[in-house]
Amino acid sequence: MTREEAIALFEKQLTAAQVVLDSGFGSNPGENDFLYRRRKEMAEIALSALRPITREQVEKVWKGEWIGIPNMGVYDIACSKCGYSTGIRFWSSDFCPNCGAPLTDEAVDMVMERLEIMKDGNSVKR
Secondary structure, X not given: OOHHHHHHHHHHHHHHHHHHHHHOOOOOHHHHHHHHHHHHHHHHHHHHHHOOOOHHHHHHHOOOXXXXXXXOOEEXXXXXXXXXXXXXXXXXXXXXXXXXXXXXXXXXXXXHHHHHHHHHOOOOOO
């Protein structure tokens, strides 16, 4: 089964479960509601795992930024995700050296490219 076929199957399951919940079919509505809510939830989880990751998701979950932290009258630079301070006042890196969070738009592009390569099953291009 391909990814696209699996997505189509779970979308049908999701729709079918929602139709039953909306219509109230069944001899035991309370039990059916629970079963169909669970079926709908499982289809949503499967779909979220099968659909490709978007740039917005990467930025929301992983992207950080360099922030200035006051240190004796000057500002040190630290990662907004993990708080790691470089101890250097000027730092130009796309990723945090401690947690690996992408800190620039270019770094997010690199992460998206790596995710695409993993999704497609291609080898890393250098």
